[in-house]
Amino acid sequence: MIEPLRVIKTTPQLTALIPISVPREDVRKVMGPGLAELKVGVAAQNVAVVGPWFTHHIRNPGEVFDFEISLPVATPVAPANRMKPGQWPAMSIVQTTYHGGYEGLGSAWGEFIGIIKTAGHRAADGLYECYAVGPDMSADPSAWRTVLSKELLAS
Template identity: 75%
Template sequence: MIEPLRTVKTAPQHIALIPIQVPRAEIQKVMGPGLMELKAAVAAQNIAVVGPWFTHHVRDPGAVFDFEICLPVASPVAAVNRVKPAQWPAMTIVQTTYHGGYEGLGGAWGEFIAMIKATGHKTADGLYETYAVGPETSMDPGAWRTVLSKEVAAP
């Protein structure tokens, strides 16, 4: 199930990220280890995480996923190994929240894209998934919440 479409203006936010390119079938193999590596690097620098982790898909997913595993942080991180400092920019996004396990994300994205088209919004290539509530918080996939976002394209 997804919530109604909403439009949000984001504020700039420091992030720490790990860029990854993998075939679609391998995303589950790299996500967990990448997130653990990112969290460890941020913790080693004594920098506070200030929100839920998210992924930024640089372009809409196809056969290869070109994405970044991201953590919002209180201050810039120093680059170490694969971890890089960056900033989530101020932008206007359309978003919804999906309720359920990760296996339903594909269908949720389909619904979300249809909602975007029905409202006439034009969006930029790429997308964001913010994992607001997941297995680290609840064992019940029905309680999980993933925020789906796309940037509104400049006119």
Template identity: 85%
Template sequence: MIEPLRVIKTTPQLTAVIPIQVSRDDIRKVMGPGLAELKTGVAAQNVAVTGPWFTHHLRNPGAVFDFEICLPVATPVTPANRMKPGLWPAMGIVQTTYHGGYEGLGSAWGEFIGMIKRAGHKTADGLYEIYAVGPETSADPAAWRTVLSKELAED
């Protein structure tokens, strides 16, 4: 299930990121280890994490996923191994929240994109998924919440 559309303006948010390019079939193999590496890198620099982790897909996913695993942080990180400093910029976005397990994200995105089009919004390439509530918080996938976001295209 997804919630109704919301249109909001983000504020700049410092991030720590690990960029990844991987085939669609391999995304599940790299996500957990990449997140663990990022959390370890941020902790090693004593930088505070200020919210849930998320992914930023630089372009709409196809056969290859070109994305960043991200943690919002209080202060900039210093590059180390694959970790780099980043920024979620101020922008207009359209978003919804998906309720359920990760296996339903593909269908949720399809429903979300349909809602965006019916509402007449135009969006830029790429997307964001914020993992607000997941397996680290609840063993019940019905309790999981993933915020789906698309940047609004400027006319």
């Protein structure tokens, strides 16, 4: 289930990120270890995490997923191993929240993109998924919440 569309303007947010490029079938293999590596890297620099983790897919996923595992941070991180400093930019986005387990994300994205088009919005290539409530907070997948976002293009 997804919530109704929201159109919002983001503000810049510093991030720590690890860039990843893997075949579609390997995403589940790299996500957990990549997030753990990022958390360790941020903690080693005594940088505060200021919100839930998210992924930024540089382009809409296809056979290869080019994305960044990201954490919003209070101050810039220094590059270390695969970790790099980044920033979520100020932009207009269209957003919804998906309720449920990760296996339903593909169909949620399909529904979301259809609603975006029906509403007359034009969205940029790429996407953001913010894992607001996940398995680290609840063992019940029906309680999980993933915020889906697409950057809007100027009309």
